Amino acid sequence: NFKKGLDHSFLDFVLVDGTRKLIVLTPITGSSGDSKSSGVIMATMDTTILDKILLNRKGLGETGEVYLVNTDKMMISESRFIKNAAFAQQVDTFPVQECLARGVDINKSYPDYRSVPIVGFSYCAKDLGFVLLAEIDEAEIFKPIVSLRNELLGIGIVLTGLIVATTIVVSRGITRPLLNLRDAADRIGRGEFDHQIKVKSTDEIGDLAKQFEAMRKNVQEKNMNLNVLVKERTKDLTDIMNALDATAIVAITDKNGVITRVNQKFVEISGYQENELLGQNHRILKSGYHPQEFFENMWSVITTGTIFEGEIKNRAKDGTYYWVKTTIVPFLDESGSPEQY
Structure with a gap:
């Protein structure tokens, strides 16, 4: 170091x-x-100033957190979930490995140090000796998507019974939008937040598609907010570094x-x-x-x-x-x- x-x-x-x-x-x-x-x-x-920056969880929901990991893969700031985690909690997660091995930032889903699936952003400052991570549980981000997907599956089962009694043309007019919605739910569940919902139906399925699209945009906005938070925290840390740029x-x-x-x-x-x-x-x-x-x-x-x-x-x-x-x-x-x- x-x-x-x-x-x-x-x-x-x-x-x-x-x-x-x-x-x-x-x-x-x-x-x-x-x-x-x-x-x-x-x-x-x-570290009071740094802790105040990192523990500011505005916009991070109920499970989001921002923390630092050093080049020894040890957490060097406080955890939202584990008491006294600094210098005690090892963080050998995918973005830490990628930063130390290749010096790259990561924006994707992966298991965190608790082995909980999360959506995270990392800022790799390998030359400064740390990785900055902002993470939020997948369960919190995808909760509305999973709920809606289950609702769609339920509707699909009911409609499938009706489709048997209708003509092929009508069945196609009903099932195709539902299949599109189910496909969209699966893709968004895999992290493809920019996949837009395109259902032109003007009936109840069309209304459902509009609600789904609104939820997709909300999830995408939360995802973008994580990236913005990483940049803000990074700027705060950089300002502190510049202010201390003269001693030892x-x-x-x-x-x-x-x-x-x-x-x-x-x-x-x-x-x-x-x-x-x-x-x-x-x-x-x-x-x-x-x-x-x-x-x-x-x-x-x-x-x-x-x-x-x-x-x-x-x-x-x-x-x-x-x-x-x-x-x-x-x-x-x-x-x-x-x-x-």
């Missing part, structure tokens, strides 16, 4: 003392006109503290080149200001999987000193042990 901050803006969510925090990474370019990033700025903020030094180490990635801001502030930092540990920046007990305490905190926060005095390559407000986030493996920081 941190390496991506060298090339483009990126965000992630972490737990700090049981509270979700948003960490935003954004590259910093030098003033010399060089397009290469000179560093990465990291900002940490509370980032490095990633393995479980032993060996540096595996640094961002350009790290290079700029420390004075070391990237190839001089990779494979080293942070003792290369040791200023001698802090006692050994300080670092022993730091390691005792992060090796338990707990986030460490503090201020550290470092020494740059040219011998100058600088202070950094430090947040060390352990990334845990499946057994709950840190595998990198």
Whole structure:
């Protein structure tokens, strides 16, 4: 995640003392006109604003929700249906798989993380480290369609009895519109919301067709509203990213503290080149200001999987000193042990 901050803006969510925090990474370019990033700025903020955006369920009915999933396929915002789902609920659904594998958006029906069939839209922001999903249960969207289709089947059975006693011409005049309506109901039930109902009859069947067409348009409008909601939520998130587009030094180490990635801001502030930092540990920046007990305490905190926060005095390559407000986030493996920081 941190390496991506060298090339483009990126965000992630972490737990700090049981509270979700948003960490935003954004590259910093030098003033010399060089397009290469000179560093990465990291900002940490509370998720209250994001939660307010994502939990706004206006236009989402009784089962709709909007939520975020990170590149580890974990839900990083709250769920409408599962309490405390953030960082606990895995979301390995079709749009998440498609985003991480091919970087594409999805607009179709699929089972959600509850294995419930839904109609959903996804916005793939793989380069920023998340997938935004807006979903609503199929049962809620298709309820009027299913009800009407069942009604049509009932009418069809009754009319079939009458058709036996009528002429072929009359039977065709009755059954053809019903078959058209049944076919339309099936197609719309499969998600073809733009399929228009074309029945020219002026009798009761024609009236029924008009009602069906009105219901189809209503379903299509709800489907379009989901897409609009995704775009609105995406714009809100982008605005927040732009507002935070200016803060942080980032490095990633393995479980032993060996540096595996640094961002350009790290290079700029420390004075070391990237190839001089990779494979080293942070003792290369040791200023001698802090006692050994300080670092022993730091390691005792992060090796338990707990986030460490503090201020550290470092020494740059040219011998100058600088202070950094430090947040060390352990990334845990499946057994709950840190595998990198």
